[in-house]
Amino acid sequence: MRHSLLRAHPLLCGEGEGRRPRQSSQSLAEGAGKEPGAQAQGKEKYQLSMDVSGFSPAELMVRLDGRKLTVMGKHEKKTESEAGVCSREYREIRRETLLPEDVNMQDVLCSLSQDGQLCIEAPHLALPAAEGRAVPISVCPGVKAGEGNLATEGKEPGSSEMETGGESQGTSPRDS
Numbered sequence: 001m002r003h004s005l006l007r008a009h010p011l012l013c014g015e016g017e018g019r020r021p022r023q024s025s026q027s028l029a030e031g032a033g034k035e036p037g038a039q040a041q042g043k044e045k046y047q048l049s050m051d052v053s054g055f056s057p058a059e060l061m062v063r064l065d066g067r068k069l070t071v072m073g074k075h076e077k078k079t080e081s082e083a084g085v086c087s088r089e090y091r092e093i094r095r096e097t098l099l100p101e102d103v104n105m106q107d108v109l110c111s112l113s114q115d116g117q118l119c120i121e122a123p124h125l126a127l128p129a130a131e132g133r134a135v136p137i138s139v140c141p142g143v144k145a146g147e148g149n150l151a152t153e154g155k156e157p158g159s160s161e162m163e164t165g166g167e168s169q170g171t172s173p174r175d176s
Contacts, residue, residue, distance in 0.1 A: 045123045046103050050095060053116025062110045062120065064099075069108075071095045071118065 038049050048069070052060060055073040063070045077089040099105070103122035111119050 043124070045121050046100055048097065048120040050118050051116055052093060052112070052118045054091060055093065055116070057112055060112070060118070062118075064105060064108055067099045067101065067105070069097050069099055069120065071120075 052073055055075050059075050060073045073093040075091040080086045102125050104125050108122045
């Protein structure tokens with residue numbers, strides 16, 4: 001009996017011919033905190049790609065809610081052999097990620113390659129061109145070069161000619 005169980009063990013674990021071994025719950029939990037797929041952020045666009053091989057385009061759905069991008073897929077396959085053996089395969093995928101704030105949510109594109117790579121692209125928002133402008137130069141009497149770069153630096157508030165419009169607010173010895 002034990003010998004039969006040992007021979008069946010690889011089949012039960014999915015390690016039989018052409019199958020990948022199952023992931024343990026520990027390895028699944030370790031991968032849960034990681035971002036899905038490969039992400040790249042270039043100057044012109046943000047890209048995200050993930051492996052969804054085994055899913056047809058009809059079995060996949062990509063949804064965008066605000067900045068949250070969700071990829072969902074469900075695959076179900078039932079087969080029955082001539083000997084009357086039924087098998088059922090069921091796979092489901094759900095991945096979520098937040099898109100950066102600086103991408104154009106209206107122009108998000110999604111494509112599926114022949115090898116099962118789902119590629120999502122979002123162009124960066126175009127920043128308005130900064131207009132050139134003249135910066136006025138103020139003349140500060142009594143300030144020597146290297147003493148400071150602001151007219152009011154090191155002075156009490158209200159004591160500068162620039163702040164008071166050239167008039168002194170305090171009392172002078174002449175007023176006494």
